[in-house]
Amino acid sequence: xxxxxxxxxxxxxxxxxxxxxxxxxxxxxxxxxxxxxxxxxxxxxxxxxxxxxxxxxxxxxxxxxxxxxxxxxxxxxxxxxxxxxxxxxxxxxxxxxxxxxxxxxxxxxxxxxxxxxxxxxxxxxxxxxxxxxxxxxxxxxxxxx
Amino acid sequence: xxxxxxxxxxxxxxxxxxxxxxxxxxxxxxxxxxxxxxxxxxxxxxxxxxxxxxxxxxxxxxxxxxxxxxxxxxxxxxxxxxxxxxxxxxxxxxxxxxxxxxxxxxxxxxxxxxxxxxxxxxxxxxxxxxxxxxxxxxxxxxxxx
Numbered sequence: 001x002x003x004x005x006x007x008x009x010x011x012x013x014x015x016x017x018x019x020x021x022x023x024x025x026x027x028x029x030x031x032x033x034x035x036x037x038x039x040x041x042x043x044x045x046x047x048x049x050x051x052x053x054x055x056x057x058x059x060x061x062x063x064x065x066x067x068x069x070x071x072x073x074x075x076x077x078x079x080x081x082x083x084x085x086x087x088x089x090x091x092x093x094x095x096x097x098x099x100x101x102x103x104x105x106x107x108x109x110x111x112x113x114x115x116x117x118x119x120x121x122x123x124x125x126x127x128x129x130x131x132x133x134x135x136x137x138x139x140x141x142x143x144x145x
Numbered sequence: 146x147x148x149x150x151x152x153x154x155x156x157x158x159x160x161x162x163x164x165x166x167x168x169x170x171x172x173x174x175x176x177x178x179x180x181x182x183x184x185x186x187x188x189x190x191x192x193x194x195x196x197x198x199x200x201x202x203x204x205x206x207x208x209x210x211x212x213x214x215x216x217x218x219x220x221x222x223x224x225x226x227x228x229x230x231x232x233x234x235x236x237x238x239x240x241x242x243x244x245x246x247x248x249x250x251x252x253x254x255x256x257x258x259x260x261x262x263x264x265x266x267x268x269x270x271x272x273x274x275x276x277x278x279x280x281x282x283x284x285x286x287x288x289x290x
Contacts, residue, residue, distance in 0.1 A: 047204070087229075088289045
């Protein structure tokens, strides 16, 4: 397992331990994690802090040039909001744990020139599948259903 | 002036008074404001709380059905991140103060079936034009340049 995806999974597990949606993400620049985060809907009542958004927020204010040389790792396919944040900041590459339990806006990201790598990781799949089965109402709310 | 756009402008002005980027937004459901906010980059060091995102965050957790019957008012054309949030939550209509100082992801929103109304409001234009002239580095950072 890639150590950066492992860090994203660690974030997802931390979120789960807090009673939250188990999705984690890390922002990597120059071979180093500069931001890490996980979904905060349950923990903070947040509707904007998906895992990817939380990682970006925790990375803090950065010059545009840093984003344009960064890679975002996320345990789940990025939803339209997180995809939009990736496009806003010009992050050129996203590594995705899995996209079977939820397929985000990958088509739009690719059309806009973002390189996506989907790992189809069984740990990421199992984290989401179990959570969705146990808490479908939270999950549906998290993706606006 | 539409009272909801006036509320969004009031939010933008409050942001400016706090030393922030003057962009404001309100979420309206059933003829009532249920969330209001403004850009928080300067005030909180936030890279995700654009005006629209702050209004959604302040509206709190909502059933998907509420978003799908809501209108988002924003003083400035929504960037890719905010456009993605609009799509995630299925907000069907967005009223935009102006899109001359910055044109967001309006094409993508329209392609996805969102109804946009652009007011080309001189107050909204003047707020942004003045801020961009005075603080170009903050503005460029806010849109990932």
